[in-house]
Amino acid sequence: MKPTILSQFLVALVASALLLAGYSYISGAKKNVVIEHVDKSPVQKAVYTLDEAGNPVPLDFVGVAENSVSAVVHIIATSGVNRTNAKEETYIDPFGRKFRMQPRGNQPSVGSGSGVIINNDGYIVTNNHVVTGADDLEVHLNDKRKFKAKLIGTDPQTDIAVIKIDQKDLNSLKFSNSDMVKVGQWVLAIGNPFNLTSTVTAGIVSAKGRNIDINQTLGGIESFIQTDAAINPGNSGGALVDLNGNLIGINTAIASQTGSYAGYGFAVPANIASRVVSDLIQFGSTQRGYLGVTVVSLESPQAKTQGITLTEGALIGSVSENSAAKKAGILANDVVVAINDHKVGTSADLIEFVGSHRIGDEIKVKVNRKGDEKIFTVKLQNDKGTLAAVAPTNTNEDLTALIGADLTSLDKSKADEMGIDGGVVVSNIKEGLFSENDIEEGFVITKVNKKPVKTASDVMEILKSNVDGALIEGYYPGYPQKQYYGIGPK
Secondary structure: HHHHHHOOOHHHHHHHHHHHHHHHHHHHOOOOOOOOOOOOOOOOOOOEEOOOOOOEEOOHHHHHHHHOOOOOEEEEEEEEEEOOOOOOOEOOOOOOEEOOOOOOOOOEEEEEEEEOOOOOOOOEEEEHHHHHOOOEEEEOOOOOOOEEEEEEEOOOOOOEEEEEEEEOOOOOOOOOOOHHHHOOEEEEEEOOOHOOEEEEEEEEEEEEEEOOOOOOOOOOOOOEEEOOOOOOOOOOOOEEEOOOOEEEEEEEEEEEOOOOOOOOEEEEHHHHHHHHHHHHHHHHHEOOEEEEHHHHHHOOOHHHHOOOOOOOOOEEEEOOOEEEEEEHHHOOOOOEEEEOEOOOOOOHHHHHHHHEEEEOOOOEEEEEEEEEEEEEEEEOOOOOOOOOOOOOOOOHHHHHHHHHEEEEEEOOOHHHHHHOOOOOEOOOOOOHHHHHOOOOOOEEEEEEEEEOOOOOOHHHHHHHOOOOOEEEEEEEEOOOEHHHEEOOOO
């Protein structure tokens, strides 16, 4: 046994020696390792996409971002002196849009947003809610230059506005055909969230034709491009571009419970925005064509009553007298399935396709009528049922004559006596919309189209684009019951 134990001991000793020698060799080798650093290492592009010609190219946001940020501007919008009983300077609604509210003290109210330069003569497209009510507009370019801007025109129905700076040879973005945008394609959102200038985020087109009921303006048009590119307050009016650097939408809102990015952003499609921009620059007002119909859901009781089983299309609920649709032969309960060979899957599709055309344009409307498909040629009209061009938005003087009444702010002591925060008193009623709709002197307007009002200018600002139909709420002194009036030509 002793020789065996001795031999095992010798083997173990030799193995240990070899192990220690190997460890020492490796440790010594480690001390001689040289770690090299390579400058300007190229980014490895592992994902591919298609260029305009359909050829596969490496996915790269750098070039698009560099070319686009110089065409996106930061807009500082300042409104005049304060109103009384002010509490906050800004308000961010559930969709992430920032609004100027009544400021504290005698300080001006300041809001901000984004805009996109659309030609080298200084025309800039933005959102209506970024500039509405502002007395002063200042544009900050990406290269830090600053310019005063003037308002060219607004369109509350699409939340689009145009402003202009006196500067030439500016970098600009081209409108793209948003009808060709595909769900799943890459896009970049460029703007100035939280006053962080020239911010670029990337994502994909999540959906098209979204209606999120954010635009409470009478006749509001919603058919948004939805994206998961991060959009936050301050991005409003900024650019949504494709990988060719073309403008496919104007960022307008986000869906969020907090007012900040929660995964969903919405942009006005370029085809709608470009038509509005062109009209505002050329005419000072939009020349939007109308079918003259109401649209209801395919899941509505009306659809069930008519035995309509289609799951895609826009169901015509009613057709107005003397409307373009009626003159063409379209009837209630027809289901619009295509316009100019573009598929209409939802009512938002119908709104988008019609809203991108002007008064006098002819469109081909395909309908499903009790199982039979028919095609009608429709010559679009204005909202009055004629082919006349629409005049620029009314001035306050025009509106005062139109409503036929004087408006003054309600005294604070009287407001306290009535138990309300404030309002606008109607007096000196003459012939006009108020008398036609039975509004009496002394009536205190508290809201117009569900928006609180406390000054005459508040009322006028809302009525400028809604004189043909607006809901007015308020009280008569001594009567606690709220009164409602729907004004508009009888």
